[in-house]
Amino acid sequence: MKKSKVFWAYVAIAIIVYAVVQFSMSSGMIGSYYSNMLIIMCVNIILAVSLHLIIGITGQFSIGHAGFMAVGAYISAIVTMKLDLPFIVAIVAAGVVALFAGLLIGIPTLRLRGDYLAIATLGFAEIIRIVIVNIDYVGGAAGMTVSRQTTWTYAFFAMVITIIVIANYTKSRHGRACIAIREDEIAADAMGINTTYYKVVAFAIGAFFAGVAGAIFSHQLFFIQPTSFGFLKSFDILIYVVLGGLGSLSGSVLAAVLLTIVSTYLAEFPETRMIIYSLVLILVMLYRPTGLLGTKEITQFFKFGKKGGKNV
Amino acid sequence: MLQVNGINVFYGNIQALHDVSIHVEEGEIVTLIGANGAGKSTLLKTLSGLLKPKTGEIMYLGKPIHGKAAQTIVKDGMSHVPEGRRVFANLTVEENLELGAYIRSDKAGIAKDMAHVYELFPRLLERKKQLSGTLSGGEQQMLAMGRALMAKPKILLMDEPSMGLAPLMVKAIFDIIKMVNAEGTTVLLVEQNAHMALSVASRAYVLETGRIVLSGDAQQLKESDEVRAAYLGGL
Amino acid sequence: MTNLLLNVEQLGIQFGGLKAVQNVDMQLFEGELIGLIGPNGAGKTTTFNMLTGVYAPTTGSITFQNEKISGLDPYKVTQKGISRTFQNIRLFKELTVLENVEVANHSLATHGIIASILRLPSFFKGEQKMEDESLAFLKIFGLDTYKDEFAKNLPYGMQRRLEIARALAANPRLLLLDEPAAGMNPQETHELMELIAFIRKEFNLTILLIEHDMNLVMGICERIYVLDHGQLIADGTPEEIRSNPKVIEAYLGEEVVE
Amino acid sequence: MEWLQQLVNGISIGSIYALIALGYTMVYGIIKLINFAHGDVFMIGAFIGFWAISRWDMGFIPALLLAMVICAVLGVIIERVAYKRLRNSTRIAALITAIGVSLLIENLMIFFRGAQSAVYPPTIENKTIDVFGAQINSLSLLILAVSIGLMILLQFIVHKTKIGKAMRAVSHDAEAAKLMGINVDNTISATFAIGSALAGAAGVIFGLYYTRIDPLMGIVPGIKAFIAAVLGGIGSIPGAMVGGMLLGVVETFVSAMGFSSWRDAAAFLILIIILIFKPSGLFGKNTREKV
Amino acid sequence: ACGDGKEEGGSSSDADTIKIGANLELSGNVAIYGSSVLDGAELAIEEINANGGIDGKQIELVQADNKSENAEATSAALKLIEQDNVVAMIGPATSGNTAATVELAAENKVPLITASGTAPNITVNDKGEVNEYAFRTCFIDPFQGTVAANFASNELSAKNVAIFGDNASDYAKGLASAFKEQIQANGGTVVGEESYVAKDTDFRTQLTNLKSKNPDFIFIPGYYEEVGLIVKQARELGITVPLMGADGWDSPTLVELAGGDALNNTFITNHYSSEDPDDTIQKFVQAFKDANGDTAPNAFNALGYDTVYYLADAIDRADSLDGEAIKNALAETKDLSLVTGTFSIDENHNPVKSATVLEFVNGAQVFNSKVDPQ
Ligand SMILES: Nc1ncnc2c1ncn2[C@@H]1O[C@H](COP(=O)(O)OP(=O)(O)OP(=O)(O)O)[C@@H](O)[C@H]1O
Ligand SMILES: Nc1ncnc2c1ncn2[C@@H]1O[C@H](COP(=O)(O)OP(=O)(O)OP(=O)(O)O)[C@@H](O)[C@H]1O
Ligand SMILES: [Mg+2]
Numbered sequence A: 001m002k003k004s005k006v007f008w009a010y011v012a013i014a015i016i017v018y019a020v021v022q023f024s025m026s027s028g029m030i031g032s033y034y035s036n037m038l039i040i041m042c043v044n045i046i047l048a049v050s051l052h053l054i055i056g057i058t059g060q061f062s063i064g065h066a067g068f069m070a071v072g073a074y075i076s077a078i079v080t081m082k083l084d085l086p087f088i089v090a091i092v093a094a095g096v097v098a099l100f101a102g103l104l105i106g107i108p109t110l111r112l113r114g115d116y117l118a119i120a121t122l123g124f125a126e127i128i129r130i131v132i133v134n135i136d137y138v139g140g141a142a143g144m145t146v147s148r149q150t151t152w153t154y155a156f157f158a159m160v161i162t163i164i165v166i167a168n169y170t171k172s173r174h175g176r177a178c179i180a181i182r183e184d185e186i187a188a189d190a191m192g193i194n195t196t197y198y199k200v201v202a203f204a205i206g207a208f209f210a211g212v213a214g215a216i217f218s219h220q221l222f223f224i225q226p227t228s229f230g231f232l233k234s235f236d237i238l239i240y241v242v243l244g245g246l247g248s249l250s251g252s253v254l255a256a257v258l259l260t261i262v263s264t265y266l267a268e269f270p271e272t273r274m275i276i277y278s279l280v281l282i283l284v285m286l287y288r289p290t291g292l293l294g295t296k297e298i299t300q301f302f303k304f305g306k307k308g309g310k311n312v
Numbered sequence B: 001m002l003q004v005n006g007i008n009v010f011y012g013n014i015q016a017l018h019d020v021s022i023h024v025e026e027g028e029i030v031t032l033i034g035a036n037g038a039g040k041s042t043l044l045k046t047l048s049g050l051l052k053p054k055t056g057e058i059m060y061l062g063k064p065i066h067g068k069a070a071q072t073i074v075k076d077g078m079s080h081v082p083e084g085r086r087v088f089a090n091l092t093v094e095e096n097l098e099l100g101a102y103i104r105s106d107k108a109g110i111a112k113d114m115a116h117v118y119e120l121f122p123r124l125l126e127r128k129k130q131l132s133g134t135l136s137g138g139e140q141q142m143l144a145m146g147r148a149l150m151a152k153p154k155i156l157l158m159d160e161p162s163m164g165l166a167p168l169m170v171k172a173i174f175d176i177i178k179m180v181n182a183e184g185t186t187v188l189l190v191e192q193n194a195h196m197a198l199s200v201a202s203r204a205y206v207l208e209t210g211r212i213v214l215s216g217d218a219q220q221l222k223e224s225d226e227v228r229a230a231y232l233g234g235l
Numbered sequence C: 001m002t003n004l005l006l007n008v009e010q011l012g013i014q015f016g017g018l019k020a021v022q023n024v025d026m027q028l029f030e031g032e033l034i035g036l037i038g039p040n041g042a043g044k045t046t047t048f049n050m051l052t053g054v055y056a057p058t059t060g061s062i063t064f065q066n067e068k069i070s071g072l073d074p075y076k077v078t079q080k081g082i083s084r085t086f087q088n089i090r091l092f093k094e095l096t097v098l099e100n101v102e103v104a105n106h107s108l109a110t111h112g113i114i115a116s117i118l119r120l121p122s123f124f125k126g127e128q129k130m131e132d133e134s135l136a137f138l139k140i141f142g143l144d145t146y147k148d149e150f151a152k153n154l155p156y157g158m159q160r161r162l163e164i165a166r167a168l169a170a171n172p173r174l175l176l177l178d179e180p181a182a183g184m185n186p187q188e189t190h191e192l193m194e195l196i197a198f199i200r201k202e203f204n205l206t207i208l209l210i211e212h213d214m215n216l217v218m219g220i221c222e223r224i225y226v227l228d229h230g231q232l233i234a235d236g237t238p239e240e241i242r243s244n245p246k247v248i249e250a251y252l253g254e255e256v257v258e
Numbered sequence D: 001m002e003w004l005q006q007l008v009n010g011i012s013i014g015s016i017y018a019l020i021a022l023g024y025t026m027v028y029g030i031i032k033l034i035n036f037a038h039g040d041v042f043m044i045g046a047f048i049g050f051w052a053i054s055r056w057d058m059g060f061i062p063a064l065l066l067a068m069v070i071c072a073v074l075g076v077i078i079e080r081v082a083y084k085r086l087r088n089s090t091r092i093a094a095l096i097t098a099i100g101v102s103l104l105i106e107n108l109m110i111f112f113r114g115a116q117s118a119v120y121p122p123t124i125e126n127k128t129i130d131v132f133g134a135q136i137n138s139l140s141l142l143i144l145a146v147s148i149g150l151m152i153l154l155q156f157i158v159h160k161t162k163i164g165k166a167m168r169a170v171s172h173d174a175e176a177a178k179l180m181g182i183n184v185d186n187t188i189s190a191t192f193a194i195g196s197a198l199a200g201a202a203g204v205i206f207g208l209y210y211t212r213i214d215p216l217m218g219i220v221p222g223i224k225a226f227i228a229a230v231l232g233g234i235g236s237i238p239g240a241m242v243g244g245m246l247l248g249v250v251e252t253f254v255s256a257m258g259f260s261s262w263r264d265a266a267a268f269l270i271l272i273i274i275l276i277f278k279p280s281g282l283f284g285k286n287t288r289e290k291v
Numbered sequence E: 001a002c003g004d005g006k007e008e009g010g011s012s013s014d015a016d017t018i019k020i021g022a023n024l025e026l027s028g029n030v031a032i033y034g035s036s037v038l039d040g041a042e043l044a045i046e047e048i049n050a051n052g053g054i055d056g057k058q059i060e061l062v063q064a065d066n067k068s069e070n071a072e073a074t075s076a077a078l079k080l081i082e083q084d085n086v087v088a089m090i091g092p093a094t095s096g097n098t099a100a101t102v103e104l105a106a107e108n109k110v111p112l113i114t115a116s117g118t119a120p121n122i123t124v125n126d127k128g129e130v131n132e133y134a135f136r137t138c139f140i141d142p143f144q145g146t147v148a149a150n151f152a153s154n155e156l157s158a159k160n161v162a163i164f165g166d167n168a169s170d171y172a173k174g175l176a177s178a179f180k181e182q183i184q185a186n187g188g189t190v191v192g193e194e195s196y197v198a199k200d201t202d203f204r205t206q207l208t209n210l211k212s213k214n215p216d217f218i219f220i221p222g223y224y225e226e227v228g229l230i231v232k233q234a235r236e237l238g239i240t241v242p243l244m245g246a247d248g249w250d251s252p253t254l255v256e257l258a259g260g261d262a263l264n265n266t267f268i269t270n271h272y273s274s275e276d277p278d279d280t281i282q283k284f285v286q287a288f289k290d291a292n293g294d295t296a297p298n299a300f301n302a303l304g305y306d307t308v309y310y311l312a313d314a315i316d317r318a319d320s321l322d323g324e325a326i327k328n329a330l331a332e333t334k335d336l337s338l339v340t341g342t343f344s345i346d347e348n349h350n351p352v353k354s355a356t357v358l359e360f361v362n363g364a365q366v367f368n369s370k371v372d373p374q
């Protein structure tokens, strides 16, 4: 089985990356500033990849991903801080509740297309945020203190699992059904694909991992507030997906990594930071409107012999 | 009237036309036939300015037009009925026709021509206020032709007007082409339906994979074995 | 004799004020190859859209294999055994030729989402089976050499063929073809006629096709329905249709094709 | 009386939303771009008006016109530099670029003048009229009149004039429009110019009415106006007007009932509910895709 | 990251400079507050450096923009601590962002002072323990709320009061709840409560609601950006009763927004009054105007300014750049006389200083009374 060999190769690479970073962190070679950056990077990758499933694969223009993240962040915080349960329980609970939020949002809005869906998802995310603002149990606008429990291990494995699940899903008949919906919904329907079902599934899986990302994020931060999950956060996630190349999983990952680094280094230039950031954004889109990788996966750039084919 | 000298046209790196030369005299109906993907539409688009040739020249009424933008070429009296009709779906039939006369400002003339178009296509008159996107294929084809005529063209470029049309409608369209030609408009006609096309045209070119492979008198071509075999259903 | 496969009764639909189709009755028996013709705008494609669930009819009913299917979602209709091609090609452009066919094969496979994510053996078996079956369809249509090509890169004629192959992969009992020969030259049309005849035999299909190419329709159809202004004006054998004065007036014109 | 007052309050907010939504809808209608920078053009308009009045001693009308002209030019520049290249790419690429342009304008403004707010000097007399116990602000009447007037004007331009028909043609099929002799680039620029001039006008009026302006002032009204446009059926000019009014009134009544902290949530919820039952907005044509 | 000049003990700076970090909102939503604090802090540092620095060492201010986001505040704090090796940090301007950094301050033993983070839980955590390395120069919310309530009951004889606060601001919510508690304790009734959201511009709806309840006093905790418009619109709607707020009102912008007329019969509690003839204050006001194009300072400017002096004083007394030593010196601060008042630090790391009640008269702040902390 050649395919599974490739799979194990990726797993091996992942374990090596994990081990090297873990060693560098515990030996102090990577300080807490950089380990914070690496963990945030993992969070951003999870967010990007989960939104990639909804937008890049299924073609559903959802721009309120931060809403699911907020659900995950708060649910996990309640589980650890109020209920005193272990962090791992919090992560799972965050994902599951976010998944239900995804269903809640996905089902009624499925009739909507394109820009209408976009504004509806944005609206739902804002509603989630406003609901949190109005719940005093979680501190409302003032926010909620969360103890730091995220470690590199949690962040990294959550990221790896997200990537594996979404990559595997995409490369199956279910993923193809989603791509068919993206390409031509009417034709997909006519070929016997239950388009509603697959759109809901995409929303559910995407929301689940956004919730997980929220849990990892909140437990890295000490403190969460509803303002952290506004539409600008949603736009950030959207930007990863589009900048990386719509439909390209590795593109989303790459963009999340690059932008996390860019954003971190730009902190040195407070006055011009956002100007540079927005210029980078505009220039990349102007000169590479299909994103950094287009619809291709990064592995395809290394395979010179094979042309056209899309199977890994 | 129209003289094309050795044009080469590319889509990105793909060359769609190789060294194509044709000419059309005033008052003629010239037809261009060829298989799917031969480059017929590409040639028409290049003539009307939607595409730019990489090399070669296009002379129209004695002047070069190959560098000009599409919207200015229309003003010189060349109208292009594009493949697949391309009517403005969100506008009514009437508004589509008005847009056909976009470059004109003689109100009386426009009204007269509009009436004339409705005469040619009574179906359009029935559906004057309907959004053109909801018309059927044949109705849209009539509208596309009517719209082009509204510009009062000297030369009409038509890309597969019979595509997807009922036999009766095909006949009607060809009758109209003849009529329009009789009224003084030169016609360059691209067709899959070689049989009909060759019957109305005076001369014809055969395009294959971006190259002109045959040309000559329409009647002669219709009888030539090569054409019969490839384009007329090998009778 | 043969069984009634599709029974359409008093079918009608209205768009705003426009009665696009009205009072259409049609009976298709198993194994038949039937033509649907009529002037542009007569309502042929609209009829297809109602048969496949894209539009919900405003009046009438559609019964397929003794089961009422009017009002069902398109994917359910397809799963019941009716599949179609489109007047304007609607392939999944960014999927490969093989994947296009696999999508249609989708509802015949059984491996679930969890199995796919966990890469359980049932996933590998299921995907392998889908690939094999899809390749078999591609072979029949001479498309197997293009299997890894993106659908959008195929030449036009091949795209039309791929649409038919894709429709077949959904395992229909009834196949609806909307102007399959549009944009083809006589040579290609001829090949297509042979192909249609072949798949009908091979897969034991019932076929309903819309076409303006009278050579094709008259050449292969056993029976023909004629629509005009949304209403059936005639049905019968090609000979009957050819000489039906109503049809000549509305559609064929005086000089009937050879 | 209180409810009448609230209705008046709602309509005043609504007419500002409507004014911005008109420009949104126009640009969207023609190139299907959610021009996120629209709210920022509105902000620039407010600042131009502010400078014109407080630094260059201009009156209201000249300041308004100046803001409209400069915003029109700005709109055209944005279109030519940032959007033109992307006409043939995906909608989402253009959306991201629009977000980029929006961030750029906001942050350039902050860079050059700081984040602090500026205060409009009183320019035209603002009388309060008492109608059945409701206090109606003469400025809010002006806003209402201006937005209705502009809506009618726009509706006329788009449906009755040659350039309007050209706009609609370009919006549907730019290539075919070229074949009619329409200059597509100029038509799109004209759309941006008109839409941005409207945003500029809205900015000045907003400044006069609310007096506080700042570099981030465009974000919230921008989003609200977008909601209004979608609510009304994006692309539809009367829709933008009605959507804006509706949103303003709904928000006001939600607050009036004592749920002011839920106001924005209610706005979005109503938007979503309307979309679910009428997926293309109140005035949008429910064009089913013809198969 | 490691090895670039990192010395023992984590507290290091070049021989003759002292690095102080400023983790502030310099871009994003609440950039105005962050940059206001920065302007004040920069002025103070300039002055100190011009006067020879601390023990001859110049202060170097290292800025880090936290983009008005919690996550970025954490990251900025880490950067200041680890990359820049600052000896202390001027914390974020808003409570939420500050809360996201207090634990890091303790973990790394780098003291943190927020100029304007007023939430009690910054210096005292939810379990009631003091956050050892966190300090502030501003009042905590309950104090000002209480002062305002007492002023309303005692000086204005308010009985039926209404509250109109920023629902998305912890500051306003904190003030509102303290006010409510105290006014009820004083025998008053809260007849109406309404809220708004920062960045709103139209408050007529809520004001119309409040008006219908006929209050004789309205408490409006919030920031001047919104309050200016609230006051203006309230007066336009015919609400003439006294209005009152807190230090968030203090900015010349308030007067511009509301207009001097509308502001008559309004009061604020504040740290100081820029009209105060006191020498220190007038010197500061003048210096600030000189440095900032004639803009008069607001409360954030003053607090930013004081924060630096408070820190400088502590470093001077600690006579060390060690975090722990500075922390102890900060905690032991007594009777330090600064622009926003003379204060001592209590056991909860909050400044104990008197509040001033000011009244607006034709746009000018007029001293009304001074309230000492109980
Ligand atoms: N936009 C495009 N980008 C890339 N290649 C194109 C494009 N349009 C056409 N081609 C290619 O150029 C060649 C000529 O196409 P053209 O449309 O001119 O053919 P045609 O003769 O009009 O065919 P048909 O009968 O199908 O209309 C074809 O190989 C086609 O694939
Ligand atoms: N979604 C729709 N909205 C409004 N009118 C429609 C819609 N779909 C079809 N129609 C109208 O219904 C009529 C029948 O259209 P249909 O597409 O079925 O014709 P057709 O017989 O397939 O013609 P053609 O041979 O040209 O394809 C036309 O007049 C068309 O305008
Ligand atoms: Mg063609």
Ligand SMILES: [Mg+2]
Residues within 6 Å of the ligand: B137, C044, C045, C046, C087
């Ligand atoms: Mg049809």
